[in-house]
Amino acid sequence: MPVTRRQSGKLPVPSRFVRSGEAMERGTDDELLSDLTDIEVSDGDESEDDDYVRAPQTPARKRAKVTSRTKASKKDKAPLSALPTMPIDILFEIFGHLTPRDLISITATNKAFRQLLMTRKAITVWKAVRKQEYDAPDCPPGISEPQWANLLWGGNTCQECGTKNVVRINWGILRRVCTACMKQHLVRTAAFKKNFPDLDVSIMELLPYSNVGGWAHGWATKTRFYWDADIVDMADKLADLERDIHMRKPHARRARKEFKAAKVAQVDGIRKHIVVCEKWMEQVTERRRQDQEILKEERLEAIRSRLVELGHDYRDAKDAVPLYDPRIVAKPLTDRSWKQMRIRFERDATAAKERRFAYELEKIKSARKDIVANIYAEHCKDLTPLQKSYMPFKDDVCQFAGFAELIDADREVAVTEADFADAVKALPDLIAKFSENRKSKLAALVPPRPAPEQAAVGSSKLETSTPAPADLATSVFACTPCYTWRPYPYLQTPACSISHSILSGEQAVLHVTHEPQGPAWDAYLGNVKSLSFSADGSAAAASLVKLLGLDADIAVPRDLDDIDARFACMACGPHVHQGASVRSTMTWRQCIWHFVLHKANTQHSAPDWYRLTDEEAALAREDERPDPAALWTCNRCALNRKRDELVMHVKTFHAVDDPVDGEDLFRNPRENPSQPRNGFLYIDGRPAE
Template sequence: MSDASPLEDRSSEIDNDNQFIQQLPFLDADDEDFDTVGARISFHENEWYSAHRCWGLMAGTVMRRERRQRAGTKFGNLQGFLDLPLDLILEVFGHLHPLDVYHLSQTAKALRNIVLARNARSLWKTVYERHPDVPQCPPHMSEPAWTTLIFISTVCEVVSSQIKVTITLHILHLSVHRSVESISYVLKNPPEGSDPAPFANDHIVWTFLPFSCQRGDYLPWTVSTEDQEHWYNSRDVEAMANTVARFEQDIVEGRPGAEEDFERFKDSTKEALALWHTDECIIWSNKALEDASDEHEDRSQDILHRMNERLEDLGYSDKDIFEYDLHGVPKTENVRRLTRRAWRAIRPRLEAQVTARHDERLRAEHEAFMAGRKKIIEHAYHEYKKTLQPSTWKQFPHHTELFAYDEFSDLLNLPSDFDLTVPMCSGAFEKLPGYLVQRRERQLLELVGMLPDTDISADDSLATMAHLALCTSIFTCIGCAASGDADRNHAFGWEDVSAHNWCPRDDVSPGRWLFSAVGSRVAASLARFLDLDPRQTSTTDMDQIDARFLCAKCPMEPYRGVYGRKVFTWRECVIHAIQMQSGAAHHTHSWHLLTPVTTAWIKRHEDIHPSPVEKAWSCNHCSLHVGDFVTRKDAQCHVKNIHSVNIAIENIDFFYHNTPTHEPRRPVGLAQHPSAEYRCGRCPDLGFRLFIRERLDQHLLDKHGIENPVDDEDVVKVPHILKTSTPE
């Protein structure tokens, strides 16, 4: 049997020039000149980063470009050169770089036959000796094969197909495409849960094989240190295992000299492994990538600088060019050199983009400039309000509405070289009362025009106000509805509409409010339910009655610790109906009116509204709280300490102002399953505390010692529902 190792077998195959020639990606053209062929095999700059795993190819690209830049001349007809003696041709080629010799083999058949012939081995050895910075060819490989491996690496040796990007494993002398990388390795110590290694860690096979720590997922590549995972070529492992098995079989069968042959094989294989390039190739590749990246960055920066200069020559400012950010243009536009042709191709798109950024910048600067002026007018608006009675603030619009009035619009549109100040706004605010009168009349006409079955003269202000004061005059703010603020977008009559000043509005045209037909219909039914005429009942009348209702269409559910329904005011009933109008159960509406006793009990348990802790209170004697409202307690303390009012009266000394942070009242839940409809007859009043029957019996036993309570004497039943409306 032969004692040749599988490594030597594979090397001898690679060393065969004829086989190597068949493996190279040769061109079929016979007479292509160097520039034409070079253009076909050149590595595109915009593929550098996608090919960062083929570091040897990076190095080849850098060296090739440097030499092409230094050459600067073109070959014409090669026939005159090829007529020279072969020794002289080889002598000339001996002064080239190994990569240049490889490129000669890719240009024309005549040159390929010269540099890849068997008698050209001395040429390859010479060029490698003259370039000691390049990793030298190991003894078991041919120089052409080694050059292809470290510089080109376009052929995947696993699937034998030409692919642009492969991973060059220098220590294993193998080129593998990333898609088949995982099936090309054998791991000596596989992680838990993966396929086991073919041999134990101490098996002799591992000592005869080169291993790599070089993986495509880890950049830069690391050297082959002992404390890292070892990866082996799966083909080498299989071949070496077969070779070792044959030696061991010969020893077992007692073949003469088998043990000596095995020892010689081990010595020769380990000696050959010692000559393989290991960390030297990886370090060289890392340096090549660094040089290639630096060159690519320098070239890109040069292209960017030249593009900036040309755009500046066209009149574009640095700001506009910076806003566009040209860094991605060379790659996306495939610009390797900014020639006149390349500039003509990309200039229209660049100018369009830079112009768009120019317009965006000017628009943003103008918006910022206008925002600053609007802030000044807003500040002047606050100063103006300080001169007015604080209780009138709620009648003034949101500051954004001022910008639609002519005087304030003129202030906004003053020339940019004018510095707008608060005192300059005084003239506009002198005309504000007139604008507000017009605003009031415009809103009244708009609202009345939306009311159904209404024929009121525009001059009849009393009839207009009376009609808008009716409980059926329900309107919805379009702005609040669009923002999703369902609890605060409904206005009950003119008083609510005039005080609705928290919505930004930049125009004064109609269309801010919508009449709520559902709300109006429900308000009318509630008025009739209370034995009132909705055609004459105002919102004030309904507020004074202050009845409490349950929605008969809503199911009972857990709410605030009880199982029952929410208790609503009449306004909350209207809002609830509007919100639930899309539900199948609320196509019609029906209400339970609570009895006076239950209503009184409910009111004792309701939260104070408006909330005293909400920062929406203000002093009515001074302008301290304009735009900066406080809690009720703070407002009372301010009135007492600053204005010497010992007993502050709400709406006279201080008042509540609806703010953008205004929160709706939180309803009380009425227990209905089981129903809490009993009170203790032995406890006078007892805070109108209501019990379910079992708890009341326990209360009478614990507090009054009554074991057998008597109805209507010890136990007083309190009915909750006075009457129920007919569904409408």
């Protein structure tokens, strides 16, 4: 390897990044790389002779012999062993296709390569590899190409203490240093005289500075920070120039003036170069991110392709290997890594296939259910909205015999509307059977009751037909879905939920099955279809029936509605309303809701009611107001509105002069009858208005 001669015949000056007199003990590699931080690059031999003489080498140390099992053959020699014997122009051509990191590594290989790459001949090589690396900016003033390459690509290691993972470069002082070193070596403008009392502050105009300090976490400030070693080196150089003036050397003053002017211009050039470097760094970060995304996508597609080669469908491979999978890293897929991951990816692909089949089958079933929905809508087209309220839901029909078998048929079976012809013929009978089954399910929830006492022949109890246990006023049920989920604006308070979920009579029968209310219903309630017998509600109803003097074995909700009595809860204390002591009054249904809601309180351990007299009830009704949230339905067009608005709608749009409840408009039979807002029982008499 040729050894290029320095024209000066002197060794390189010490690094300006190290304080004068400080020793660097970082091992052989750091010593080899230290030349990259020299300000000056050796001139080298400018001859055009491509032949060269191998540089003298230091004799290797003797090492203990190690017995080898086999002798190294000629084939075992490194294939690049002939590299040092190549002509310089060929070497430079090869080096020009490397990356800056590779070139820096070559300088650490041996002294001959290092000296070759430190010559001025090699500057074109350094420039070429720099431009190939994300089009890096040119060198800032006062720094050479090798120095610049080492700063950018010499590794994320602190150039002062060797700390690793130092990502940020301090562009102002042209160093890659850690936070600890910045705290130790950076000098603020305000602290300059404290640290260097013997130096003039004008020296700072000649020094590069940074606006990023050791405590700023990478953020720029208005404060200037100077590297202490730069201050010392500059002071030494100025001292040498002053010494030349003192020694009356020719042109010494002009040399000092030119030196200062050059340094001021260099600092100005570095400050302008900072903007270029920061912008380039942002672009590099974005391009690296894009490059990593490309590598991830390539690895992703490589894994999917291998799964397809193993017989998996590409759709399953795509589902099994998403882009956000932590196993998708920015590295090419190798046979070794694929061998390690293959079992897991195949398992994921198999699971994805099962999910796809289940999803496709669900879509097929949904299409079949749509056919049933159209058939059922055609069957019910002549019914009024009130009659439709008593009919099964679409999902209930899909479970009928003849319909369910076709809906659940294999995915390969093509099901059309004509296939449901036999089931459509049996639909009236299936609906009647469903209604009976609905009553049977509700009756099964009622706990056994003691047999009623035998009445005398000819008594009214025998003459009146005994209702079914589930139809009695004392049979109260709780609908779990209606308490758990209520659409806006119904879900306002627990009392509001209770009023919609505690049911009896006809309302309870219609709540045996529920219509799914969309995706949210399935997600949060699992499409619950359940009623339960409310023991607390039944106890409250029984006490009210007894207080009204009715027979609990035959009293039905309509009997209590006809009486329309008002009650007050004696377990609740009185409260003040408009300056008077009052108790809230309630209907019999409101009493049941009230007791179920407050059963947890100790004062509501058992129902305790007071029935208002006719005069007190009349006064309480004067304070009552209609429920503003109660909705009614038009029996001609199924429009839902408040009762007053719906009455006006029927008169205006349907030309009905006197709308009748149950014929022209109705309250949804699935909902409890509309209850008024509470009135008041004045304990000390109603105050005068």
